[in-house]
Amino acid sequence: MHSHSWLNLIMFATIVALATFLYIKPSLQEEESYKISSLSAEAVQHIRIARQGTLIELSRSGNRWQMRKPVQGRVNGVKVERILEILSATSQHLLPSTNLSHYGLASPVIELQVDQESFSFGDLAPITNEQYVAIRQQVFLISPHYAATLPVLPTDLLDSRLFAEDEIPVEFVLTHIHLKHGEHWQVNSHHQEQALSQDELNQWVQGWQLAQATYLTLDSGKADMDGEEISIMLRDGRKIKLIAEQNESELTLLREDEGIRYHFPSSIGKRLLDPFSINKEQAVFAE
The missing domain is CATH 2.60.40 (Immunoglobulin-like)
Incomplete structure (x- = not known):
């Protein structure tokens, strides 16, 4: 094969490679992962959960969590850890926040406040079966698992042990x-x-x-x-x-x-x- 033919072949392969890259680049961008929160679970001091008229407030006291509203009581720490897993959640979908009612976020079914950061939970997306969540005027799609960790009743979070470990x-x-x-x-x-x-x-x-x-x-x-x-x-x-x-x-x-x-x-x-x-x-x- 002549050098001129080799040069043409190299140029053709380069053009094909460039076209392929330009074709798949948008899809690569769509798979970009977004971390929805910048908070650290270890630093959180207050949690507030609002669901259909029920308000639950928790606060950290040392290494333990206490319920402040609607009753004063000891909280199951493992269940709080599960709630705070949302802070490490990521999403492949960042959506425009112009039409919140389209996502079921105009009147959220559940609202979670972690320190000064608020999460509003909306509907499930029909195709991916993920849940719309709004935070910092942005809308993401995340697993519905995170909403499932939130209690329906205050007693769902309370420690079922009659006495705390230090109550002797x-x-x-x-x-x-x-x-x-x-x-x-x-x-x-x-x-x-x-x-x-x-x-x-x-x-x-x-x-x-x-x-x-x-x-x-x-x-x-x-x-x-x-x-x-x-x-x-x-x-x-x-x-x-x-x-x-x-x-x-x-x-x-x-x-x-x-x-x-x-x-x-x-x-x-x-x-x-x-x-x-x-x-x-x-x-x-x-x-």
Whole structure:
């Protein structure tokens, strides 16, 4: 092949390569990824969630999250971490924000505020099944997973454990028993004919410390006339007052300081209210 033919071939290949690059360049630009937030989850101090008239406000206290509205309560930290995953979300679609009603963002179904940054959630896109979200006067398409992490009810975020890790009971006052810790646990009970070992008492107290409700409800504000009052003194000097109500299916414990009812299966409820149930269960098993 002559040098002139080689030159023509090289020029032709160059033109084809350039045309191919110019053709695919727009599609490459369409695949550009946009980070929708500049915030760091570790630095966030406040979260506000508004959904269909329900307002939830959270704030960070040290390494823990607390609910401030509509009730004061301890929050499940893992669930908050899932909410804050939106801060690292990316989108392949940056859309014009001129017609918000087209995206269902004129009246957002959910609004999330993280510190000073606000996210509004709209409709799902019909083709990609992604969700429209508006932030800083920009509209993105992101996975609907992020909206799914937001609670429907305040109780969806609350910690289901009856006590926080640093709430260490040192005294229990129930209707039929008084248990107090000095050098060891001392019991004053109507069950004078029965005795519990220190291991059994420690097991019972641990049951209270680790008690985790199957679900939570907010206090209605109505007085509990038939409930049993339980007083629990903590190691830091605080006193927790509970109102217990039990039926065949469950035990409910209202923490008056939180205004939250913790619901437990009846089997767990019997053990919590009666440390001597350990002996009763052992007797049944022996039979």
